[in-house]
Amino acid sequence: MTTNTSGSKRWTYFHSALQLAIQRSAHKWTYEDFAECFSLWCEEQPENASGVFTIISGGLESLITKNCEELLQRYDVKDNLDNLHAVVTAARARKQTAYDGKDVWREDLQPKAAVQARTVPLLEKEKERLLVELKQVRHALDEENLALQSEMQNNVRKREEVDAETSRLLDIVDQAFARWENLPMEEIQSWTLQTAESTSRLA
Template identity: 60%
Template sequence: MSSITAGSKRWTSFYAALQAAIQRSTHKWTYEDFQECFSLWCEEEPASSSTVFNTVAQHMESGITNRVDELLAQFSVKDNLDKLHAVVTEAKKRKRAGDAYEGQDLWRENLQPRAAARARTIPLLEKEKDRLQAMLAELDQSNLRLQAEIQAHVKAREDADAEATALLDVLEEVTAKWNEVPMDEIESWTLQTAESLPNSK
Protein backbone atom coordinates (compact mmCIF):
# COMPACT_ATOMS: atom_id res chain seq x y z
CA MET A 1 0.00 0.00 0.00
CA SER A 2 1.28 3.49 -0.84
CA SER A 3 2.86 5.72 1.77
CA ILE A 4 0.04 8.15 1.12
CA THR A 5 -2.14 5.97 3.34
CA ALA A 6 -0.39 7.07 6.56
CA GLY A 7 -2.94 9.13 8.45
CA SER A 8 -6.11 8.94 10.49
CA LYS A 9 -8.24 5.83 10.78
CA ARG A 10 -10.91 7.42 8.60
CA TRP A 11 -8.35 8.14 5.87
CA THR A 12 -6.82 4.67 6.11
CA SER A 13 -10.23 3.03 5.72
CA PHE A 14 -11.11 5.28 2.80
CA TYR A 15 -7.84 4.63 0.98
CA ALA A 16 -8.03 0.87 1.61
CA ALA A 17 -11.53 0.79 0.10
CA LEU A 18 -10.27 2.82 -2.85
CA GLN A 19 -7.39 0.40 -3.40
CA ALA A 20 -9.77 -2.56 -3.25
CA ALA A 21 -12.02 -0.92 -5.86
CA ILE A 22 -9.02 -0.31 -8.14
CA GLN A 23 -7.89 -3.92 -7.81
CA ARG A 24 -11.37 -5.25 -8.55
CA SER A 25 -11.73 -3.05 -11.61
CA THR A 26 -8.30 -3.90 -13.06
CA HIS A 27 -8.68 -7.65 -12.45
CA LYS A 28 -12.29 -7.87 -13.56
CA TRP A 29 -11.03 -8.99 -16.96
CA THR A 30 -9.98 -12.56 -16.23
CA TYR A 31 -7.44 -14.72 -18.00
CA GLU A 32 -10.34 -16.71 -19.44
CA ASP A 33 -11.59 -13.52 -21.10
CA PHE A 34 -8.06 -12.91 -22.35
CA GLN A 35 -7.96 -16.43 -23.82
CA GLU A 36 -11.17 -15.83 -25.74
CA CYS A 37 -9.58 -12.83 -27.44
CA PHE A 38 -6.23 -14.51 -28.16
CA SER A 39 -7.18 -18.17 -28.20
CA LEU A 40 -4.57 -19.36 -30.71
CA TRP A 41 -1.67 -17.55 -29.04
CA CYS A 42 -2.74 -18.66 -25.54
CA GLU A 43 -2.97 -22.24 -26.77
CA GLU A 44 0.44 -22.20 -28.44
CA GLU A 45 2.29 -20.19 -25.76
CA PRO A 46 0.39 -20.44 -22.47
CA ALA A 47 3.32 -19.28 -20.33
CA SER A 48 4.03 -16.16 -22.38
CA SER A 49 0.38 -15.22 -22.72
CA SER A 50 -0.17 -15.61 -18.97
CA THR A 51 2.84 -13.41 -18.26
CA VAL A 52 1.61 -10.73 -20.64
CA PHE A 53 -1.87 -10.83 -19.11
CA ASN A 54 -0.49 -10.38 -15.59
CA THR A 55 1.83 -7.59 -16.76
CA VAL A 56 -1.03 -5.70 -18.39
CA ALA A 57 -3.21 -6.05 -15.31
CA GLN A 58 -0.42 -4.85 -13.02
CA HIS A 59 0.34 -1.94 -15.34
CA MET A 60 -3.31 -0.87 -15.34
CA GLU A 61 -3.52 -1.11 -11.56
CA SER A 62 -0.29 0.84 -11.09
CA GLY A 63 -1.32 3.53 -13.58
CA ILE A 64 -4.75 4.04 -12.02
CA THR A 65 -3.28 4.06 -8.51
CA ASN A 66 -0.68 6.68 -9.43
CA ARG A 67 -3.29 8.89 -11.07
CA VAL A 68 -5.63 8.55 -8.10
CA ASP A 69 -2.78 9.43 -5.73
CA GLU A 70 -2.08 12.56 -7.79
CA LEU A 71 -5.73 13.62 -7.60
CA LEU A 72 -5.91 12.94 -3.87
CA ALA A 73 -2.79 15.03 -3.30
CA GLN A 74 -4.02 17.79 -5.63
CA PHE A 75 -7.26 18.24 -3.70
CA SER A 76 -5.73 17.56 -0.24
CA VAL A 77 -8.19 14.75 0.41
CA LYS A 78 -6.04 13.15 3.10
CA ASP A 79 -5.64 16.40 5.07
CA ASN A 80 -9.36 17.12 4.84
CA LEU A 81 -10.34 13.63 5.95
CA ASP A 82 -7.84 13.80 8.81
CA LYS A 83 -9.36 17.11 9.92
CA LEU A 84 -12.85 15.65 9.66
CA HIS A 85 -11.77 12.64 11.69
CA ALA A 86 -10.28 14.90 14.37
CA VAL A 87 -13.47 16.98 14.55
CA VAL A 88 -15.71 13.92 14.76
CA THR A 89 -13.48 12.29 17.37
CA GLU A 90 -13.46 15.44 19.49
CA ALA A 91 -17.24 15.80 19.20
CA LYS A 92 -17.76 12.21 20.31
CA LYS A 93 -15.50 12.75 23.32
CA ARG A 94 -17.39 15.91 24.31
CA LYS A 95 -20.70 14.14 23.89
CA ARG A 96 -19.61 11.27 26.13
CA ALA A 97 -18.25 13.70 28.72
CA GLY A 98 -21.29 15.97 28.51
CA ASP A 99 -19.14 19.05 27.85
CA ALA A 100 -20.66 22.05 26.09
CA TYR A 101 -18.79 23.53 23.17
CA GLU A 102 -18.22 27.28 23.46
CA GLY A 103 -16.54 27.86 20.11
CA GLN A 104 -17.74 30.08 17.27
CA ASP A 105 -19.11 27.12 15.35
CA LEU A 106 -21.63 26.24 18.06
CA TRP A 107 -24.70 24.77 16.40
CA ARG A 108 -28.07 26.10 17.44
CA GLU A 109 -31.42 24.55 16.74
CA ASN A 110 -32.77 27.77 15.22
CA LEU A 111 -29.76 28.13 12.90
CA GLN A 112 -30.80 27.30 9.36
CA PRO A 113 -28.31 25.31 7.27
CA ARG A 114 -28.55 27.81 4.41
CA ALA A 115 -27.66 30.68 6.70
CA ALA A 116 -24.66 28.79 8.06
CA ALA A 117 -23.54 27.87 4.55
CA ARG A 118 -23.91 31.45 3.35
CA ALA A 119 -21.92 32.75 6.30
CA ARG A 120 -19.07 30.47 5.27
CA THR A 121 -19.21 30.73 1.50
CA ILE A 122 -20.18 34.35 0.80
CA PRO A 123 -16.91 35.86 2.13
CA LEU A 124 -14.95 33.37 0.05
CA LEU A 125 -17.02 34.13 -3.03
CA GLU A 126 -16.62 37.88 -2.52
CA LYS A 127 -12.87 37.48 -2.19
CA GLU A 128 -12.78 35.45 -5.39
CA LYS A 129 -14.97 38.05 -7.11
CA ASP A 130 -12.54 40.82 -6.12
CA ARG A 131 -9.63 38.77 -7.40
CA LEU A 132 -11.34 38.14 -10.74
CA GLN A 133 -12.34 41.79 -11.07
CA ALA A 134 -8.74 42.87 -10.48
CA MET A 135 -7.58 40.35 -13.06
CA LEU A 136 -10.21 41.59 -15.51
CA ALA A 137 -9.16 45.20 -14.99
CA GLU A 138 -5.54 44.26 -15.62
CA LEU A 139 -6.52 42.43 -18.79
CA ASP A 140 -8.55 45.44 -19.94
CA GLN A 141 -5.54 47.72 -19.47
CA SER A 142 -3.34 45.28 -21.35
CA ASN A 143 -5.88 45.09 -24.18
CA LEU A 144 -6.03 48.88 -24.39
CA ARG A 145 -2.25 49.07 -24.66
CA LEU A 146 -2.20 46.41 -27.36
CA GLN A 147 -5.01 48.17 -29.21
CA ALA A 148 -3.10 51.46 -29.14
CA GLU A 149 0.04 49.76 -30.45
CA ILE A 150 -1.90 48.06 -33.24
CA GLN A 151 -3.59 51.32 -34.23
CA ALA A 152 -0.21 53.07 -34.30
CA HIS A 153 1.23 50.36 -36.53
CA VAL A 154 -1.79 50.53 -38.83
CA LYS A 155 -1.49 54.33 -39.07
CA ALA A 156 2.22 54.10 -39.87
CA ARG A 157 1.52 51.49 -42.53
CA GLU A 158 -1.24 53.60 -44.06
CA ASP A 159 1.05 56.67 -44.13
CA ALA A 160 3.82 54.66 -45.78
CA ASP A 161 1.39 53.27 -48.36
CA ALA A 162 0.04 56.76 -49.09
CA GLU A 163 3.56 58.15 -49.54
CA ALA A 164 4.54 55.29 -51.83
CA THR A 165 1.35 55.77 -53.86
CA ALA A 166 2.06 59.50 -54.24
CA LEU A 167 5.60 58.81 -55.44
CA LEU A 168 4.33 56.27 -57.96
CA ASP A 169 1.76 58.77 -59.22
CA VAL A 170 4.49 61.38 -59.75
CA LEU A 171 6.67 58.84 -61.51
CA GLU A 172 3.83 57.79 -63.79
CA GLU A 173 3.06 61.43 -64.58
CA VAL A 174 6.69 62.20 -65.42
CA THR A 175 6.95 59.07 -67.54
CA ALA A 176 3.77 59.96 -69.41
CA LYS A 177 4.99 63.50 -70.15
CA TRP A 178 8.37 62.19 -71.24
CA ASN A 179 6.71 59.78 -73.62
CA GLU A 180 4.72 62.67 -75.13
CA VAL A 181 7.88 64.50 -76.21
CA PRO A 182 8.72 63.72 -79.91
CA MET A 183 11.92 61.78 -80.43
CA ASP A 184 13.15 64.36 -83.00
CA GLU A 185 12.97 67.13 -80.42
CA ILE A 186 14.84 64.99 -77.89
CA GLU A 187 17.62 64.27 -80.38
CA SER A 188 17.82 67.94 -81.41
CA TRP A 189 17.94 69.09 -77.79
CA THR A 190 20.60 66.52 -76.99
CA LEU A 191 22.73 67.65 -79.96
CA GLN A 192 22.39 71.32 -79.05
CA THR A 193 23.31 70.62 -75.47
CA ALA A 194 26.36 68.65 -76.49
CA GLU A 195 27.53 71.41 -78.88
CA SER A 196 27.06 74.12 -76.26
CA LEU A 197 29.31 72.36 -73.80
CA PRO A 198 33.00 73.36 -73.91
CA ASN A 199 35.27 70.79 -75.49
CA SER A 200 37.14 68.76 -72.95
CA LYS A 201 40.91 69.15 -73.12
Protein backbone atom coordinates (compact mmCIF):
# COMPACT_ATOMS: atom_id res chain seq x y z
CA MET A 1 0.00 0.00 0.00
CA THR A 2 1.18 3.53 -0.74
CA THR A 3 -0.34 5.06 2.38
CA ASN A 4 2.23 6.73 4.62
CA THR A 5 3.12 4.26 7.35
CA SER A 6 4.91 6.73 9.62
CA GLY A 7 2.93 7.12 12.80
CA SER A 8 2.23 5.48 16.11
CA LYS A 9 3.05 1.88 16.89
CA ARG A 10 -0.65 1.04 16.89
CA TRP A 11 -1.03 2.43 13.35
CA THR A 12 2.09 0.62 12.14
CA TYR A 13 0.79 -2.73 13.41
CA PHE A 14 -2.63 -2.13 11.89
CA HIS A 15 -1.16 -1.06 8.56
CA SER A 16 1.17 -4.06 8.36
CA ALA A 17 -1.66 -6.45 9.19
CA LEU A 18 -3.85 -4.87 6.53
CA GLN A 19 -1.10 -5.20 3.93
CA LEU A 20 -0.65 -8.86 4.77
CA ALA A 21 -4.40 -9.48 4.60
CA ILE A 22 -4.61 -7.83 1.17
CA GLN A 23 -1.73 -9.90 -0.18
CA ARG A 24 -3.20 -13.14 1.13
CA SER A 25 -6.63 -12.28 -0.19
CA ALA A 26 -5.34 -11.35 -3.65
CA HIS A 27 -3.21 -14.49 -3.98
CA LYS A 28 -5.55 -16.93 -2.26
CA TRP A 29 -6.66 -18.07 -5.71
CA THR A 30 -3.62 -20.10 -6.78
CA TYR A 31 -2.48 -20.98 -10.26
CA GLU A 32 -3.68 -24.53 -9.66
CA ASP A 33 -7.19 -23.18 -9.05
CA PHE A 34 -6.86 -21.10 -12.20
CA ALA A 35 -5.70 -24.14 -14.19
CA GLU A 36 -8.68 -26.18 -13.04
CA CYS A 37 -11.00 -23.55 -14.51
CA PHE A 38 -9.06 -23.26 -17.80
CA SER A 39 -7.38 -26.66 -17.97
CA LEU A 40 -7.27 -27.00 -21.76
CA TRP A 41 -5.84 -23.53 -22.33
CA CYS A 42 -3.28 -23.96 -19.54
CA GLU A 43 -2.11 -27.25 -21.09
CA GLU A 44 -1.84 -25.83 -24.59
CA GLN A 45 -0.38 -22.40 -23.69
CA PRO A 46 1.09 -22.65 -20.20
CA GLU A 47 3.30 -19.55 -20.55
CA ASN A 48 0.44 -17.32 -21.69
CA ALA A 49 -1.86 -18.72 -19.04
CA SER A 50 0.72 -18.10 -16.32
CA GLY A 51 1.21 -14.52 -17.50
CA VAL A 52 -2.52 -13.82 -17.51
CA PHE A 53 -2.86 -15.30 -14.03
CA THR A 54 -0.06 -13.05 -12.75
CA ILE A 55 -1.71 -9.98 -14.30
CA ILE A 56 -5.07 -10.86 -12.76
CA SER A 57 -3.55 -11.44 -9.32
CA GLY A 58 -1.62 -8.17 -9.46
CA GLY A 59 -4.66 -6.25 -10.67
CA LEU A 60 -6.80 -7.72 -7.92
CA GLU A 61 -4.25 -6.72 -5.27
CA SER A 62 -4.00 -3.19 -6.70
CA LEU A 63 -7.79 -2.83 -6.74
CA ILE A 64 -8.17 -3.98 -3.13
CA THR A 65 -5.30 -1.72 -2.06
CA LYS A 66 -6.83 1.30 -3.78
CA ASN A 67 -10.22 0.73 -2.18
CA CYS A 68 -8.65 0.29 1.25
CA GLU A 69 -6.63 3.49 0.87
CA GLU A 70 -9.77 5.42 -0.02
CA LEU A 71 -11.51 4.10 3.09
CA LEU A 72 -8.52 4.92 5.30
CA GLN A 73 -8.44 8.48 4.02
CA ARG A 74 -12.21 8.95 4.12
CA TYR A 75 -12.46 7.98 7.78
CA ASP A 76 -9.07 9.44 8.79
CA VAL A 77 -8.05 6.10 10.27
CA LYS A 78 -4.38 6.93 10.73
CA ASP A 79 -4.94 10.09 12.78
CA ASN A 80 -7.67 8.43 14.82
CA LEU A 81 -5.44 5.47 15.65
CA ASP A 82 -2.57 7.81 16.49
CA ASN A 83 -4.85 9.76 18.84
CA LEU A 84 -6.07 6.55 20.44
CA HIS A 85 -2.49 5.40 20.92
CA ALA A 86 -1.56 8.73 22.51
CA VAL A 87 -4.52 8.56 24.92
CA VAL A 88 -3.77 4.97 25.92
CA THR A 89 -0.06 5.71 26.35
CA ALA A 90 -0.79 8.76 28.50
CA ALA A 91 -3.25 6.78 30.63
CA ARG A 92 -0.70 4.04 31.22
CA ALA A 93 1.95 6.59 32.13
CA ARG A 94 -0.37 8.25 34.67
CA LYS A 95 -1.24 4.89 36.13
CA GLN A 96 2.43 4.01 36.62
CA THR A 97 3.15 7.33 38.35
CA ALA A 98 0.14 6.97 40.69
CA TYR A 99 -1.42 10.10 39.25
CA ASP A 100 -4.30 11.29 41.44
CA GLY A 101 -5.57 14.29 39.49
CA LYS A 102 -9.22 15.25 39.25
CA ASP A 103 -9.63 13.58 35.90
CA VAL A 104 -8.54 10.11 37.08
CA TRP A 105 -11.32 7.63 36.53
CA ARG A 106 -13.04 6.31 39.61
CA GLU A 107 -16.19 4.33 40.03
CA ASP A 108 -17.95 7.29 41.65
CA LEU A 109 -16.70 9.74 39.01
CA GLN A 110 -19.28 10.69 36.41
CA PRO A 111 -18.09 10.89 32.79
CA LYS A 112 -19.35 14.48 32.58
CA ALA A 113 -17.12 15.54 35.47
CA ALA A 114 -14.11 13.82 33.95
CA VAL A 115 -14.68 15.55 30.63
CA GLN A 116 -15.14 18.91 32.32
CA ALA A 117 -11.88 18.51 34.22
CA ARG A 118 -10.12 18.17 30.89
CA THR A 119 -12.03 20.56 28.68
CA VAL A 120 -12.89 23.50 30.98
CA PRO A 121 -9.25 24.69 31.36
CA LEU A 122 -8.78 24.44 27.61
CA LEU A 123 -12.00 26.35 26.97
CA GLU A 124 -11.01 29.07 29.43
CA LYS A 125 -7.64 29.43 27.75
CA GLU A 126 -9.32 29.65 24.35
CA LYS A 127 -11.75 32.22 25.74
CA GLU A 128 -8.87 34.42 26.91
CA ARG A 129 -7.21 34.13 23.52
CA LEU A 130 -10.41 35.10 21.73
CA LEU A 131 -10.94 38.07 24.06
CA VAL A 132 -7.45 39.36 23.30
CA GLU A 133 -8.04 38.88 19.59
CA LEU A 134 -11.41 40.63 19.83
CA LYS A 135 -9.81 43.55 21.64
CA GLN A 136 -7.22 43.87 18.91
CA VAL A 137 -9.90 43.77 16.22
CA ARG A 138 -11.94 46.43 18.00
CA HIS A 139 -8.88 48.65 18.34
CA ALA A 140 -8.13 48.28 14.64
CA LEU A 141 -11.74 49.07 13.74
CA ASP A 142 -11.76 52.13 16.01
CA GLU A 143 -8.62 53.46 14.34
CA GLU A 144 -10.09 52.82 10.91
CA ASN A 145 -13.34 54.57 11.89
CA LEU A 146 -11.43 57.58 13.20
CA ALA A 147 -9.45 57.78 9.96
CA LEU A 148 -12.64 57.58 7.89
CA GLN A 149 -14.34 60.20 10.06
CA SER A 150 -11.37 62.55 9.70
CA GLU A 151 -11.36 62.04 5.93
CA MET A 152 -15.10 62.70 5.73
CA GLN A 153 -14.79 65.88 7.80
CA ASN A 154 -11.95 67.04 5.57
CA ASN A 155 -14.07 66.42 2.47
CA VAL A 156 -16.99 68.34 3.99
CA ARG A 157 -14.71 71.26 4.84
CA LYS A 158 -13.33 71.36 1.30
CA ARG A 159 -16.86 71.23 -0.09
CA GLU A 160 -17.89 74.16 2.09
CA GLU A 161 -14.85 76.14 0.93
CA VAL A 162 -15.71 75.47 -2.72
CA ASP A 163 -19.33 76.47 -2.13
CA ALA A 164 -18.23 79.70 -0.42
CA GLU A 165 -15.85 80.58 -3.27
CA THR A 166 -18.55 79.84 -5.83
CA SER A 167 -21.01 82.06 -3.96
CA ARG A 168 -18.45 84.89 -3.82
CA LEU A 169 -17.83 84.71 -7.57
CA LEU A 170 -21.56 84.70 -8.28
CA ASP A 171 -21.96 87.81 -6.11
CA ILE A 172 -19.25 89.57 -8.13
CA VAL A 173 -21.00 88.63 -11.36
CA ASP A 174 -24.32 89.90 -10.01
CA GLN A 175 -22.74 93.19 -8.96
CA ALA A 176 -21.08 93.63 -12.34
CA PHE A 177 -24.34 92.90 -14.13
CA ALA A 178 -26.22 95.38 -11.92
CA ARG A 179 -23.66 98.10 -12.64
CA TRP A 180 -23.87 97.36 -16.35
CA GLU A 181 -27.61 97.79 -16.31
CA ASN A 182 -27.26 101.19 -14.54
CA LEU A 183 -24.91 102.60 -17.15
CA PRO A 184 -26.36 105.43 -19.43
CA MET A 185 -26.63 103.38 -22.59
CA GLU A 186 -27.82 106.31 -24.78
CA GLU A 187 -24.81 108.45 -23.83
CA ILE A 188 -22.47 105.52 -24.46
CA GLN A 189 -23.98 104.91 -27.88
CA SER A 190 -23.73 108.63 -28.75
CA TRP A 191 -20.13 108.76 -27.59
CA THR A 192 -19.33 105.63 -29.57
CA LEU A 193 -20.89 107.13 -32.71
CA GLN A 194 -18.97 110.40 -32.32
CA THR A 195 -15.73 108.52 -31.80
CA ALA A 196 -16.32 106.46 -34.91
CA GLU A 197 -17.04 109.59 -37.01
CA SER A 198 -13.94 111.36 -35.72
CA THR A 199 -11.83 108.35 -36.53
CA SER A 200 -13.22 108.16 -40.07
CA ARG A 201 -12.47 111.85 -40.72
CA LEU A 202 -8.89 111.49 -39.58
CA ALA A 203 -8.48 108.56 -41.89
